[in-house]
Amino acid sequence: MLELKDVCFTIQKDGESVNLIDSASIQIPRGHFMAIVGPSGCGKTTLLKTIAGLNPESDGALFWEGRNLSEEGDFEPAEIGYVPQFSIAYDPLTVDESIEAATRLRVRTRDAEDLDHRIDRVLEETGLTAIADRHVKVLSGGQKRRLGLAMELVSDPKLLLCDEVTSGLDPRSEREIVRLLHDLSRRDGRIVLSVTHSLAHLELYDSILVLHEGRVAYHGPPDLVTHYFSVHDTEEVYPKLATQPSERWQGSWLKHQEAYYGKLERSRQRAIDAGTLHVPEKHEEEVSDEDQEEKPEQAASVKAPGFFTQLGTLLSRRWRIFFRDKGQVFLQLAIILCFPILVTLFSDKAEGPIASLSDAKQDNILEEIQERQMVRQEQVKVGSAVSGIIMFQVILLSLMGSNNSAREIAGERQIFEKEKFGGLRPSAYLASKLAFLACLVLAQSIWMGVFVNFFGVFRGEFPQHLLFLLLINGAMTAICLGISALMRTAEQASLLSIYLVGFQLPLSGAVLALPEHIEKFTRPFISAYWAWSGSVDALESKVLYAVKSVIDTSLTPQNVCLYTLLFHIGVGLIAAWIGARRHQWD
Incomplete structure (x- = not known):
């Protein structure tokens, strides 16, 4: 009763x-x-x-x-x-x-x-x-x-x-x-x-x-x-x-x-x-043997499945939904294929040689001035191109990360809340999202780095550059997943994620340096800066010197950039966990 x-x-x-x-x-x-x-x-x-x-x-x-x-x-x-x-x-x-x-x-x-x-x-x-x-x-x-x-x-x-x-x-x-x-x-x-x-x-x-x-x-x-x-x-x-x-x-x-x-x-x-x-009139524990044969699934109390069973079911269902959504598959393929091509359109500008000043002393002061101007022009040209291409990759991967996860939880909030009410573990649900998104991040980032590097070799330590491409995509995916988990509607999550990506370029300082009193407050929150700075720091010395000659923003050592981006990923995952556990039925 x-x-x-x-x-x-x-x-x-x-x-x-x-x-x-x-x-x-x-x-x-x-x-x-x-x-x-x-x-x-x-x-x-x-x-x-x-x-x-x-x-x-x-x-x-x-x-x-x-x-x-x-x-x-x-x-x-x-x-x-x-x-x-x-x-x-x-x-x-x-x-x-x-x-x-x-x-x-x-x-x-x-x-x-x-x-x-x-x-x-x-x-x-x-x-x-x-x-x-x-x-x-x-x-x-x-x-x-x-x-x-x-x-x-x-x-x-x-x-x-x-x-x-x-x-x-x-x-x-x-x-x-x-x-x-x-x-x-x-x-x-x-x-x-x-x-x-x-x-x-x-x-x-x-x-x-x-x-x-x-x-x-x-x-x-x-x-x-x-x-x-x-x-x-x-x-x-x-x-x-x-x-x-x-x-x-x-x-x-x-x-x-x-x-x-x-x-x-x-x-x-x-x-x-x-x-x-x-x-x-009988309770379940009093059911006769004959009744057990007729209804075996009711003979014992129904138990909830384990974590890995729920995880496997959710992950299998997510991939099935993904591949049946032709529009989503086409969008992902278009992004993965077209974005690297956009970067390679400018790659030839970063491949030019960087001249050095001659060790021999010029007899004519006018010729020495002309030589210095020529070297400076080449440094500006190559340094600007290299810095710009790295930031272009970073921003495009930030956009990919936002597209990956901005609607991932908010878009199915009602179904998730209903399944959570029915016994779904939030941990299994979040783990399935992370496994699915990790595949997208790996495919997008590795293809971006390898494709661009094929048409224009990265002038430095490519593995370090590829690592920062993975981290920026992962950081933006995790942060937008957290936003998606905290917002009530998919529209709210998408709008906030778009704003987040939109502010990455102007606040990174890669194009124009911010005033120092503003920069110290904004820089910790700008994932694009840390990925750009870490990649620039991986350049060979001559190219790095050329980049430094054309930017006003100070660079940060690779290890600091690495830890900061990992921290951003952690913050996004914590936000996603809080949002997944919080009751948001309506």
Whole structure:
């Protein structure tokens, strides 16, 4: 049984406490199908999230099978399923692949046969067997709702919460979904709670919970709703609620609660006697050997998979999504191929010889002045070209890093939060992102360095230069991943990442030196400076002297640049870890 006793959820608004849920008290027996209805803004979704534990109750208590969830521990991930309003599946995947991934992330299966059995079972329960090979992006609204349900049923939850799963559907599809939820509530004593704005198909529910301004106005049989509110049709209930304040409706309900609960219990008992409702009386540890053979996956409590299982599932899914997104694949190939070509267009300017002053003393002072001017001109030409090409590479790799990860977490925030609610470890999720992005960083940086070096040999220690190219790409990827994890939307993360890359060139000092009193504050945060400075310091002495002759910005030794970029990577990863662990459901 699920029981709420005087549950409140309070927020602060304009310095005052506002109860979005106010003293809600209801009892929901096993094998029960309940609709939560009410006008817009009455607290339906808020109540559902409070039951799920996404909104911590401010007062009162919730009990599940006699256990106080506030004091004795919250729901286990396998005990509860939550189907939100948004789609929880990736468009490039098929129905079967989506359910398989959900199973691998939530359930520790014994073997491949056990995995296939679970997948086949939920496909059959939700009526998706015939379209198992169809991609999510081509599914209808009703089919996507069924898929969302299927992905929650893989762990066989005893409490299933559904938030507006019938919204936006045509009448036929809506009735099919409500009928499906009704059937799911009749299996193994499962409780199904469905938030809906629609007052259609109420006869399929066991009870109706009517909310008004966060308070319970009614909870009883669906056929008595019109009688209780003294209306002729259910469509008149919402206008009727507006005629009295919510306090009066709540007070009226408390007076009649016992009588209506009595009617609910008698109706429930008749259903059990008629065989239309089966509620198991035995606990899982008391299941007979015969039952274990029929339902092996329910014979023992469902356990969550390990870290490496979740990591492997996430990484496999990420690569599959990547290669099926033709636009993303084309963009990555275009970036990897075109950016190095842009750099090589200027490489010939950095290949010129650097003349030195003759050791012989010139007899003619005019000739000596001309020689010095010629040497100076060549130093300026080559030094500017070498410095510019290095910075060009650094900025392009910074842009690649931003493109790699700016939307990586923020773009799938809702799905991630839903999977985290279902038992996904944030550490496994973040590790899968790092493994995927590391492959992109290696491919982009090594190709950039090798390709440019092939057309114009780096005039110095190339391995050190390649190391700094890897570090700048890695630093910007990690920092933008941290931004992506901390931001609520992909648009916010992308915009901030673009600004970050845009400020790299002017604040690096590679083009124009900043005033010293500003430079000492900005330089520690500019990854491009440290990669540029470290690469310049790896140049051969003659070229390094030429570069120094044309820049006003001081250079930093390679080891300091190396440690600073590693520090930037560390800061980005810490930010990503904090953002991944933080609750950002909305």
